[in-house]
Amino acid sequence: MVNLSWIMRERRNDMIYSKEVENMCTVKCGASHGCAPIPEEGKWVNSREIKDISGLTHGIGWCAPQQGACKLTLNVKEGIIEEALIETLGCSGMTHSAAMASEAIVGKTLLEALNTDLVCDAINTAMRELFLQIVYGRTQSAFSENGLPVGAGLEDLGKGTRSQVGTVYSTKLKGPRYLDLAEGYILKMGLDENDEIIGYEYVNMGVFMDAVKKGTNPEEALNNAKKTYGRYADAVKYIDPRHE
Secondary structure, eight states: OOOGGOOOOOOOTTOOOOOHTTOOOOOOOOOOOOOOEEEEEEEOOOOOOOGGGOOEEEEEOOOOTTTOOOEEEEEEEEEEEEEEEEEEESSSHHHHHEEEHHHHTTTHHHHHHHHHHOEEEEEHHHHHHOOOOOOTOOOTTTTTTOOOTTTGGGGTTTTOOOOOOEEEEEEEETTTEEEETTTTTEEEEOOOOOEEEHHHEEEEEHHEEEEEEETTHHHHHOOOOHHEESSSOOSSSEOOOTTH
């Protein structure tokens, strides 16, 4: 006989039923399919309580007027948020909201965090979307045995511990201007004879600041942090995307 004890719920003495339900005859449920297992940290888990949830995953959120966005990364162990990475974009006030939310979110259970005011609409929405990811087993660590260690969130930032932010501006009249890309702060764009972009020079701000903090002369640190991408050396014209 199949053990259905896990789905049995003891009838509470204070449960209130309508008269219609009280007068119904009992019909037994013949089949019980149970919950589908989800992948968690290299195991298949029948998740029935918040403590059954573990994993590292992301959620993207936006504020009501859609002026800014948030990427939220949480590392959850047995239902408890052990690590949080909050990245915001497009709204200056949102950065301060993230600062406050970073203190409010860690150490809570997923349910507590879901029902906590994380200061900003975008962060709250990101928390909701992340919850939907993790409770269905859609995590970065779903098939990683024992999951990812606390601290794995920092790896998303790469060298220099900076968020990956792309900023590009363009007009129909004057064309595109690369300002910030994955590699770093764009210093110059290289154009060919048709005035098309074929490369750019950038400075990795994380590398630059790390060198300055270690005592390197700022000018030397800047030169060491500069690199180029694409066919920059073949350009016939170079422009500063912020001033030309």
